[in-house]
Amino acid sequence: MVNYVGEPKPSSELLKLDNAHLHWYDKSVRSKRKMGHINLVADSVEELQKLIGQVHDFLPESLATNLAEIKE
DSSP, rough: EEEEOOOOOOHHHHOOOOOOOEEEEOOOOOOOOEEEEEEEEOSSSSHHHHHHHHHHHHHHHHHHHHHHHHOO
């Protein structure tokens, strides 16, 4: 799961990825406010790492940094 904190809704391209599901809370954007989350589902560690890499490319820098740490 990737939490979306203090950022507007992700691009529609991210939402087209297989096995990446957005749960959005429809709140107004504020710093440090959890806006929603993306669940990633995979059958293996290898598939999950590939999916994380794909999702990473679409995230704002503030969120991508945290996801890069998880991938390693």
